[in-house]
Amino acid sequence: MxxxxxxxxxxxxxxxxxxxxxxxxxxxxxxxxxxxxxxxxxxxxxxxxxxxxxxxxxxxxxxxxxxxxxxxxxxxxKPLKEKAAEAESFCEKMKRQYDELKAQIQKEIKHYEAELEDHKAILEMHRRHVKEINDEVNKCK
Structure with a gap:
């Protein structure tokens, strides 16, 4: 130029x-x-x-x-679609964790209910033994 x-x-x-x-x-x-x-x-x-x-x-x-x-x-x-996808993914993850926690807690509840029944039976057995001992002591008086 x-x-x-x-x-x-x-x-x-x-x-x-x-x-x-x-x-x-x-x-x-x-x-x-x-x-x-x-x-x-x-x-x-x-x-x-x-x-x-x-x-x-x-x-x-x-x-x-x-x-x-x-x-x-x-x-x-991020674009709105990516945010929505992340939110859905997060919600799904939290739902799975909630379901797992709920199942674990229900399992523990059943375990402690079974233990409670066992303890009630043992408590009743001890009460019978205490009553028998009291009856024996009262007979001796």
């Missing part, structure tokens, strides 16, 4: 074109700009150096945008 300057003089238009390089790295005075010895020299190495710099800054910009998107994604949260 050349810089064109239009000059109007007494009815005629003259176009002056300044020879500029169309890309960075073509050399000083050719639009490539100064940027170190390699870029000043111009040529393929200057173009390559300029391309590397462009890639570097493009990558930095892309990384910054990705970091911003990740941060914004965390701030906004």
């Amino acid at each position: 050349a810089l064109r300057l239009c000059i109007l003089t007494r009815g005629t238009t003259r176009v002056l074109a300044r020879g500029l390089a169309d890309r960075h790295g073509r050399g000083v005075g050719k639009g490539g700009g100064a940027g170190g010895a390699i870029r000043e020299a111009g040529g393929a190495f200057g173009e390559r150096q300029a391309a590397k710099e462009e890639d570097y800054f493009r990558k930095k910009t892309r990384d910054a945008v990705e970091a911003y998107r990740r941060q914004a994604g965390r701030a906004v949260g």
